[in-house]
Amino acid sequence: xxxxxxxxxxxxxxxxxxxxxxxxxxxxxxxxxxxxxxxxxxxxxxxxxxxxxxxxxxxxxxxxxxxxxxxxxxxxxxxxxxxxxxxxxxxxxxxxxxxxxxxxxxxxxxxxxxxxxxxxxxxxxxxxxxxxxxxxxxxxxxxxxxxxxxxxxxxxxxxxxxxxxxxxxxxxxxxxxxxxxxxxxxxxxxxxxxxxxxxxxxxxxxxx
Amino acid sequence: xxxxxxxxxxxxxxxxxxxxxxxxxxxxxxxxxxxxxxxxxxxxxxxxxxxxxxxxxxxxxxxxxxxxxxxxxxxxxxxxxxxxxxxxxxxxxxxxxxxxxxxxxxxxxxxxxxxxxxxxxxxxxxxxxxxxxxxxxxxxxxxxxxxxxxxxxxxxxxxxxxxxxxxxxxxxxxxxxxxxxxxxxxxxxxxxxxxxxxxxxxxxxxxxxxxxxxxxxxxxxxxxxxxxxxxxxxxxxxxxxxxxxxxxxxxxxxxxxxxxxxxxxxxxxxxxxxxxxxxxxxxxxxx
Numbered sequence: 443x444x445x446x447x448x449x450x451x452x453x454x455x456x457x458x459x460x461x462x463x464x465x466x467x468x469x470x471x472x473x474x475x476x477x478x479x480x481x482x483x484x485x486x487x488x489x490x491x492x493x494x495x496x497x498x499x500x501x502x503x504x505x506x507x508x509x510x511x512x513x514x515x516x517x518x519x520x521x522x523x524x525x526x527x528x529x530x531x532x533x534x535x536x537x538x539x540x541x542x543x544x545x546x547x548x549x550x551x552x553x554x555x556x557x558x559x560x561x562x563x564x565x566x567x568x569x570x571x572x573x574x575x576x577x578x579x580x581x582x583x584x585x586x587x588x589x590x591x592x593x594x595x596x597x598x599x600x601x602x603x604x605x606x607x608x609x610x611x612x613x614x615x616x617x618x619x620x621x622x623x624x625x626x627x628x629x630x631x632x633x634x635x636x637x638x639x640x641x642x643x644x645x646x647x648x649x650x
Numbered sequence: 651x652x653x654x655x656x657x658x659x660x661x662x663x664x665x666x667x668x669x670x671x672x673x674x675x676x677x678x679x680x681x682x683x684x685x686x687x688x689x690x691x692x693x694x695x696x697x698x699x700x701x702x703x704x705x706x707x708x709x710x711x712x713x714x715x716x717x718x719x720x721x722x723x724x725x726x727x728x729x730x731x732x733x734x735x736x737x738x739x740x741x742x743x744x745x746x747x748x749x750x751x752x753x754x755x756x757x758x759x760x761x762x763x764x765x766x767x768x769x770x771x772x773x774x775x776x777x778x779x780x781x782x783x784x785x786x787x788x789x790x791x792x793x794x795x796x797x798x799x800x801x802x803x804x805x806x807x808x809x810x811x812x813x814x815x816x817x818x819x820x821x822x823x824x825x826x827x828x829x830x831x832x833x834x835x836x837x838x839x840x841x842x843x844x845x846x847x848x849x850x851x852x853x854x855x856x857x858x859x860x861x862x863x864x865x866x867x868x869x870x871x872x873x874x875x876x877x878x879x880x881x882x883x884x885x886x887x888x889x890x891x892x893x894x895x896x897x898x899x900x901x902x903x904x905x906x907x908x909x910x911x912x913x914x915x916x917x918x919x920x921x922x923x924x925x926x927x928x929x930x931x932x933x934x935x936x937x
Binding site: 476477478479480481482483486491492493495496497538539540576578579582583587588590591592594595598599602605606609610612613616617618619620631633634636637638 | 761784
């Protein structure tokens with residue numbers, strides 16, 4: 443069997459889609475954080491000032507949601523929890539300390555990545571729904587003020603959960619060397635695949 | 651408005667300059683003396699140079715039908731059966747109450763868009779307003795209105811420009827029956843209690859002062875004929891800033907900001923203490 447040196451992990455479309463979501467996320471997060479805490483209000487200047495941050499934020503958010511939906515549909519079937527995943531989670535501390543041994547076989551995604559996927563899906567839907575309810579000048583006035591108050595809290599909590607999730611997501615890509623290449627260039631080394639995602643590696647090797 | 655010192659400022663975490671304190675002021679609206687002439691509405695639009703659009707008659711005396719970005723005060727008329735077979739026609743001048751603990755200011759994310767002066771006036775500084783409408787969620791009295799023309803929030807300023815130079819608000823100045831008075835919060839509170847006592851002596855058993863403690867007291871107070879039932883004239887009985895807003899601004903805002911910073915720092919620490927996961931290209935191990 444001729445072993446390819448690199449394996450394609452993400453197609454050009456998947457990569458493009460990922461980076462549209464990633465960039466709109468950064469823009470939505472910065473403009474949202476500007477309105478969240480005075481210490482971050484200066485982020486509004488990146489968008490042309492407070493009113494512009496307020497105007498652009500929801501539109502950026504909707505674009506992020508729509509492209510995220512494509513990613514979500516594309517990767518949904520790869521993110522179902524299995525018994526092996528639950529077993530993997532028990533050794534998550536070892537994984538964190540770079541001392542993992544005898545882990546259950548990981549497919550294209552490990553349990554941590556699957557939880558991250560679920561967190562993102564939940565947050566995206568909560569953000570969209572609460573965001574529409576509090577969206578001025580278009581929608582907020584048509585909802586009772588009690589609901590708008592609730593939506594604001596939901597929006598803040600789910601945004602913070604998503605931002606912390608993304609900090610973990612980005613850090614994981616910095617931590618696990620060879621990962622960035624998968625999202626930028628699309629491929630990973632065979633050794634990377636064998637080490638981190640042996641189940642997926644076998645599958646890909648078989649189909650080649 | 652340098653002659654009115656700022657005591658609190660929206661979207662700001664550092665203390666506002668406050669070395670000078672000036673006495674708190676208050677406007678007192680005596681419901682029992684109000685005849686519903688709307689002179690206060692006219693005075694308000696004259697002094698503040700506001701001209702609302704001509705609306706339509708909705709079958710009651712309320713005109714305009716609601717507070718708007720250019721109608722900052724409004725007589726509201728209530729036909730209520732306070733007891734069985736006893737109809738009363740109650741009139742209340744609505745507008746901002748200038749809370750000591752203003753929910754609008756608490757909710758506002760734009761630095762300096764809402765300020766509270768040390769005399770108690772809560773003022774919207776429109777040029778700093780970004781139009782998010784958070785003040786609407788913060789207000790327990792449904793007062794701020796967002797303009798469709800410029801997406802800025804507007805409300806009664808208690809004529810902060812007049813008060814700054816020692817004048818009473820325009821509505822006070824014009825009221826023909828003396829139903830609106832203006833002075834120090836202390837004097838107005840004493841006068842309000844006296845008026846409420848007089849009303850009780852004259853048979854208005856429920857008469858009292860509306861200066862709700864849930865928002866720290868207000869700088870627009872009412873003497874109500876039915877202070878035990880303020881909802882008869884559209885006022886909440888025990889108003890306070892919504893728990894949702896307190897949770898959002900008082901708890902989530904500081905804790906979440908710290909958590910996000912901590913998450914990023916934890917990542918950095920992990921990298922320098924545990925280090926990256928690297929796979930050697932010649933790794934033979936098969937999992």
